[in-house]
Amino acid sequence: MSQYVFGVDIGGTTVKLGFFEANGNVVDKWEIPTRTENGGEAILPDVAESIQKKMQEKGITKDAVAGVGVGVPGPVDADGVVHVAVNLGWGVFNVSETLSGLLDGMEVKTGNDANVAALGEMWKGGGQGYKNMVAVTLGTGVGGGIIINGEILSGAVGAGGEIGHIHVEDDEQDICGCKNRGCLEQYASATGVVRLAKRKLQGDEESVLRNGELSAKAVFDAVKAGDKVAIWVAQQFGYYLGKGLAAVAGVVNPEAFVIGGGVSKAGEVLFEYIKPYYESYVFHASRNVDFKLATLGNDAGIYGAAKMVLD
Amino acid sequence: MSQYVFGVDIGGTTVKLGFFEANGNVVDKWEIPTRTENGGEAILPDVAESIQKKMQEKGITKDAVAGVGVGVPGPVDADGVVHVAVNLGWGVFNVSETLSGLLDGMEVKTGNDANVAALGEMWKGGGQGYKNMVAVTLGTGVGGGIIINGEILSGAVGAGGEIGHIHVEDDEQDICGCKNRGCLEQYASATGVVRLAKRKLQGDEESVLRNGELSAKAVFDAVKAGDKVAIWVAQQFGYYLGKGLAAVAGVVNPEAFVIGGGVSKAGEVLFEYIKPYYESYVFHASRNVDFKLATLGNDAGIYGAAKMVLD
Numbered sequence: 001m002s003q004y005v006f007g008v009d010i011g012g013t014t015v016k017l018g019f020f021e022a023n024g025n026v027v028d029k030w031e032i033p034t035r036t037e038n039g040g041e042a043i044l045p046d047v048a049e050s051i052q053k054k055m056q057e058k059g060i061t062k063d064a065v066a067g068v069g070v071g072v073p074g075p076v077d078a079d080g081v082v083h084v085a086v087n088l089g090w091g092v093f094n095v096s097e098t099l100s101g102l103l104d105g106m107e108v109k110t111g112n113d114a115n116v117a118a119l120g121e122m123w124k125g126g127g128q129g130y131k132n133m134v135a136v137t138l139g140t141g142v143g144g145g146i147i148i149n150g151e152i153l154s155g156a157v158g159a160g161g162e163i164g165h166i167h168v169e170d171d172e173q174d175i176c177g178c179k180n181r182g183c184l185e186q187y188a189s190a191t192g193v194v195r196l197a198k199r200k201l202q203g204d205e206e207s208v209l210r211n212g213e214l215s216a217k218a219v220f221d222a223v224k225a226g227d228k229v230a231i232w233v234a235q236q237f238g239y240y241l242g243k244g245l246a247a248v249a250g251v252v253n254p255e256a257f258v259i260g261g262g263v264s265k266a267g268e269v270l271f272e273y274i275k276p277y278y279e280s281y282v283f284h285a286s287r288n289v290d291f292k293l294a295t296l297g298n299d300a301g302i303y304g305a306a307k308m309v310l311d
Numbered sequence: 312m313s314q315y316v317f318g319v320d321i322g323g324t325t326v327k328l329g330f331f332e333a334n335g336n337v338v339d340k341w342e343i344p345t346r347t348e349n350g351g352e353a354i355l356p357d358v359a360e361s362i363q364k365k366m367q368e369k370g371i372t373k374d375a376v377a378g379v380g381v382g383v384p385g386p387v388d389a390d391g392v393v394h395v396a397v398n399l400g401w402g403v404f405n406v407s408e409t410l411s412g413l414l415d416g417m418e419v420k421t422g423n424d425a426n427v428a429a430l431g432e433m434w435k436g437g438g439q440g441y442k443n444m445v446a447v448t449l450g451t452g453v454g455g456g457i458i459i460n461g462e463i464l465s466g467a468v469g470a471g472g473e474i475g476h477i478h479v480e481d482d483e484q485d486i487c488g489c490k491n492r493g494c495l496e497q498y499a500s501a502t503g504v505v506r507l508a509k510r511k512l513q514g515d516e517e518s519v520l521r522n523g524e525l526s527a528k529a530v531f532d533a534v535k536a537g538d539k540v541a542i543w544v545a546q547q548f549g550y551y552l553g554k555g556l557a558a559v560a561g562v563v564n565p566e567a568f569v570i571g572g573g574v575s576k577a578g579e580v581l582f583e584y585i586k587p588y589y590e591s592y593v594f595h596a597s598r599n600v601d602f603k604l605a606t607l608g609n610d611a612g613i614y615g616a617a618k619m620v621l622d
Contacts, residue, residue, distance in 0.1 A: 075596055078460070083596075132466060132467045144562075146562065146563075148459060148464055149389070153464075153563060154564075155443060155563055155564025155565065156443045156564050156565055156566040156597075156600075157564060157596055157597075158596075159564040159594065159596035159597055160564045162561055162594050162597075163561055163562060165561055165593075165594035166557075166558045166561045166562075167554060167557060167558065167592045170481065178595060179595075180591075243478060246477075246478060247477045247478065247558045247562075248562050250473055250474055250476055250477045251471070251559050251562040251563060252464060252466055252471055252562060252563070253466025253468060253470040253473065280491075281478045281491065282476075283470065283473050284490075285386055285394075285468055285469075285470035285473060286466075286467075286468075286470055289467075
């Protein structure tokens with residue numbers, strides 16, 4: 001068995017790389033800039049060069065490396081074909097084959113970044129011990145990654161786990177980035193939490209949220225301080241997320257939800273607002289699910305990418 | 312490779328059995344009564360006896376049989392343990408081990424009946440050619456079975472695909488069998504369609520539905536005849552089912568939905584009412600899904616049970 005594996009997480013601004021032992025110990029991790037100009041044509045050559053440099057630096061030959069896992073911000077099918085990654089300038093092509101060609105035939109596996117991060121959390125993060133789990137990322141948007149029997153659920157065109165656009169409110173007037181109205185993402189993302197707070201602050205209730213910059217963090221800090229407007233926002237957040245995750249559980253019946261992303265920095269207080277609504281909407285067989293916090297932060301992607309190759 | 316396989320579908324009234332060649336050709340199919348008295352203790356011995364009798368009748372030895380697949384009306388985990396099957400009087404026990412013990416160690420695999428039927432439709436029914444699909448059964452309730460990469464998604468406690476209790480309406484007053492309000496099943500099952508029709512018929516609009524027995528079939532027959540009340544009911548049905556399936560697609564991103572059960576006898580006219588709502592609520596990556604009718608009817612269970620063993 002090979003001793004080492006690389007995990008690569010390609011983002012719109014930087015590419016994160018990790019060099020791991022097969023047991024998951026990190027030997028080294030670093031970043032390079034993502035060069036998105038000219039349809040992002042330099043991205044994979046840059047990644048290949050960076051990997052080869054690291055191997056030289058460590059005195060490692062190809063035989064000692066199981067392969068390279070790659071997470072991409074876009075839908076990726078089971079063959080490693082990306083179907084448009086807007087933030088990278090990429091269209092449709094086979095990432096695994098292309099990068100493997102640049103790495104002298106080394107094995108490459110590619111997945112959607114949210115799905116890959118979910119695998120990382122299962123392997124070494126908040127989802128350890130579970131084989132059926134849903135990772136939920138509450139960041140600028142709401143992302144999801146679904147693990148069934150220890151494996152990523154990619155779906156037909158790599159859009160498995162795109163739970164941010166599940167419809168949860170019939171009476172929404174604002175339009176979501178996806179052009180629909182009433183998507184989970186409009187209430188449970190960092191952006192959504194701020195939107196809810198702004199809406200409530202149009203009234204004249206007193207609130208510490210009227211001072212300083214409005215952010216999801218500010219809202220949950222104010223919740224802990226007992227601010228009534230912030231608590232209303234947290235309840236709305238919990239209502240929509242609880243309702244949305246109940247629908248997810250009705251489909252895949254997971255053992256656990258692992259919650260990450262910027263909003264999750266508020267900590268376990270989130271669960272107090274999510275669980276009551278989740279439990280009231282979910283089918284009884286999925287009521288006793290575990291709620292956990294993600295623990296790997298921005299490193300979940302490189303861990304999961306590495307794990308894809310080892311599986 | 313073994314030449315033959317048995318598929319068994321245990322229902323609350325009858326047990327359906329099928330004796331197949333490994334390529335899926337039916338050699339024989341038959342039924343026996345389900346004896347649910349005394350906690351359903353006679354059910355598996357009856358099944359074992361019926362299988363052994365069939366083998367004697369056909370002059371087949373154990374070596375020629377790959378095994379026995381079983382579908383059960385309740386949640387079944389990956390080890391073959393059923394977690395309460397109310398309609399059979401069963402509590403919690405390992406169905407696969409028990410039946411195998413009664414069959415001289417023959418291989419037995421067990422799954423939830425809706426999931427097993429989904430596998431049957433994929434193998435020999437309306438889902439042929441798909442590896443990622445969702446079977447939706449519109450009967451007394453709304454059942455679901457999810458196939459990912461050709462395999463059943465069972466979930467943590469065998470409740471994967473229980474899509475009938477996804478919440479789709481905030482303003483429902485009637486209570487669902489699961490004790491919640493606003494479940495998909497309250498609108499898209501045969502019972503739900505009749506409930507919607509009764510509600511509309513409380514008004515004084517003319518309708519052919521005022522004559523004769525009210526059923527889902529009567530409603531869709533009246534739709535074809537242009538009856539306005541029936542068309543309103545079909546639109547409500549399509550709205551809720553389209554919205555619910557959009558949520559399902561947001562989770563698993565299937566290639567196809569395969570619609571079966573009593574309501575599906577209305578035929579492809581159903582799709583005209585489901586698709587517009589589905590397309591308006593679904594995340595764009597899942598918009599181009601196929602809608603197909605199930606074709607195996609009540610035999611889907613025995614086909615899928617047999618296929619479980621062959622996989």
